Amino acid sequence: MVAGILLTLVAILAVAIYAYYKKNERFFKLGSQLPGPRYIETLKRYLDTRKPPEQIFKVALQVAAKYDNLVKVWAGPYLLVGLFNPKDVELILGSHVHLEKSSEYKYFQPWFGNGLLISYGDIWKNHRKMIAPTFHMNILKSFFPQFNEISRKVCKKMEKEKGKPFDCHEYMSGVTVDILLETVMGYKEPRSEDSGFEYALAVTVTQEEKPKVEQKQETIQGYNNGTAVRDDLDENDENDIGEKKRLAFLDALTEAALQEGVNFTEQEVRDQVSTIMFEGHDTTAAGSSFVLCMLGVHQDIQAKVIQELDEIFHKTDRPVTYQDTLEMKLLERVIMETLRMYPPVPVIARKLNEDVKLASSDYTVPSGTTIVIAPFILHRSPKNFANPDVFNPDNFLPEKCQERHFYSYIPFSAGPRSCVGRKYAMLKLKVLLATILRRYKVTSTVEEKDFVLQGDIILKRTDGFMIQLEDRQKIF
Numbered sequence: 001m002v003a004g005i006l007l008t009l010v011a012i013l014a015v016a017i018y019a020y021y022k023k024n025e026r027f028f029k030l031g032s033q034l035p036g037p038r039y040i041e042t043l044k045r046y047l048d049t050r051k052p053p054e055q056i057f058k059v060a061l062q063v064a065a066k067y068d069n070l071v072k073v074w075a076g077p078y079l080l081v082g083l084f085n086p087k088d089v090e091l092i093l094g095s096h097v098h099l100e101k102s103s104e105y106k107y108f109q110p111w112f113g114n115g116l117l118i119s120y121g122d123i124w125k126n127h128r129k130m131i132a133p134t135f136h137m138n139i140l141k142s143f144f145p146q147f148n149e150i151s152r153k154v155c156k157k158m159e160k161e162k163g164k165p166f167d168c169h170e171y172m173s174g175v176t177v178d179i180l181l182e183t184v185m186g187y188k189e190p191r192s193e194d195s196g197f198e199y200a201l202a203v204t205v206t207q208e209e210k211p212k213v214e215q216k217q218e219t220i221q222g223y224n225n226g227t228a229v230r231d232d233l234d235e236n237d238e239n240d241i242g243e244k245k246r247l248a249f250l251d252a253l254t255e256a257a258l259q260e261g262v263n264f265t266e267q268e269v270r271d272q273v274s275t276i277m278f279e280g281h282d283t284t285a286a287g288s289s290f291v292l293c294m295l296g297v298h299q300d301i302q303a304k305v306i307q308e309l310d311e312i313f314h315k316t317d318r319p320v321t322y323q324d325t326l327e328m329k330l331l332e333r334v335i336m337e338t339l340r341m342y343p344p345v346p347v348i349a350r351k352l353n354e355d356v357k358l359a360s361s362d363y364t365v366p367s368g369t370t371i372v373i374a375p376f377i378l379h380r381s382p383k384n385f386a387n388p389d390v391f392n393p394d395n396f397l398p399e400k401c402q403e404r405h406f407y408s409y410i411p412f413s414a415g416p417r418s419c420v421g422r423k424y425a426m427l428k429l430k431v432l433l434a435t436i437l438r439r440y441k442v443t444s445t446v447e448e449k450d451f452v453l454q455g456d457i458i459l460k461r462t463d464g465f466m467i468q469l470e471d472r473q474k475i476f
């Protein structure tokens with residue numbers, strides 16, 4: 001009797017699996033043609049990645065080295081394809097078709113709702129069109145007083161850490177939130193000294209615990225020099241209709257929400273605010289912390305950056321201007337090289353809604369696949385960068401950039417869904433880092449080979465961002 005029931009259940013299951021297979025036959029056939037490890041190998045690799053998170057990066061690099069241009073992995077009927085060739089990456093990121101984020105991004109849904117990072121279709125398109133101009137260069141230039149003032153404040157705050165090793169990430173996190181609140185959010189009321197730290201802490205806790213979170217609230221000339229493709233941010237800057245009133249992010253959003261006929265609800269404003277605070281905060285905090293650590297390790301390069309800064313500021317205490325940032329050529333290359341080796345967003349994923357015939361090979365990736373693009377892997381490939389594990393800011397000399405494929409360096413992603421805060425981030429990083437380096441000499445208390453990377457949404461160090469500061473000029 002029991003055996004009969006079991007047999008019937010097995011038969012029903014077999015028929016259901018067969019029907020599912022037949023319905024998706026093309027998907028399974030195309031998927032099975034792609035190169036990748038066998039199930040047993042996949043399982044082993046999966047178990048490997050369940051070791052400490054720092055192992056994930058080593059495993060990912062090993063897999064990429066073994067599989068040349070692409071690798072597929074089956075997770076049951078779910079197909080993931082990692083692309084390592086910049087030509088294939090361009091097919092996805094540069095396209096106006098493959099714009100949907102993969103289902104993994106739904107983890108952010110309770111937090112970001114329909115915010116720009118995860119929305120799709122017309123909602124994303126309309127909101128992007130509205131938000132991108134709020135990061136216009138003319139608006140960014142007006143943020144310099146806040147960039148300067150808050151950067152100086154953090155220099156003062158870090159004074160108590162002088163002469164001993166400390167984790168700079170907490171400070172970089174706090175200063176980043178304070179700058180975001182005052183610039184993008186236009187938050188002008190007096191706040192407690194530590195409000196930036198409080199927000200940063202709240203974000204860190206919620207990320208770990210994953211509950212629903214209440215809403216708390218260039219053309220940098222060298223940059224486009226062959227390292228990234230033009231996007232809507234460039235178009236906004238170049239097609240400037242001078243007279244038009246430009247509003248900063250939250251003002252523009254609020255005004256839009258109040259206008260009749262504009263489909264921007266209060267909830268959507270909240271979602272965009274949460275998205276910008278998250279995307280703008282953790283990424284830039286990790287980026288600036290990594291730069292301080294790298295300069296702390298590479299004293300010779302730090303000496304040259306300091307020389308560049310002294311030539312710009314002549315040891316005065318005047319604030320950094322937009323023009324100064326254009327002269328910070330070496331500091332810019334140092335930031336870009338740091339974002340190459342330690343991209344704050346190490347992985348990007350998209351859902352394919354159409355088949356894609358790859359450019360690097362004859363394979364076709366079927367609709368329904370999750371495409372995984374890892375800036376960390378692209379940036380560490382010897383095919384894209386000679387000696388990829390060596391910190392070398394000269395990788396970003398204009399002639400070197402021109403030799404590379406555009407999509408081999410994508411710390412801010414690229415194409416229509418590229419980072420909307422890219423120019424903001426680069427300007428802010430320059431002002432913040434220049435201010436710290438005018439005031440202090442930085443040393444790293446850990447050798448680069450001993451950095452322990454943490455595989456997470458945002459790339460960080462599990463061992464902390466340990467540096468030590470000494471006075472250089474007590475100018476502020």
Ligand code: HEM
Pocket residue numbers: 116117118128184275276279280281283284287339343344345347348349410411412413416417418419420421422424425
């Ligand atoms: C070093 C700093 C930063 C890095 C490395 C970075 C990187 C990225 C990357 C890789 C993406 C694409 C993510 C994906 O497709 O899954 C992205 C998207 C985004 N970033 Fe950034 N970001 C930085 C700073 C900022 C800042 C300062 C802001 C805002 C103030 C910001 C706002 C956004 C938004 C809103 C998106 C979604 C854009 C869209 O889908 O249309 N980011 N960022």
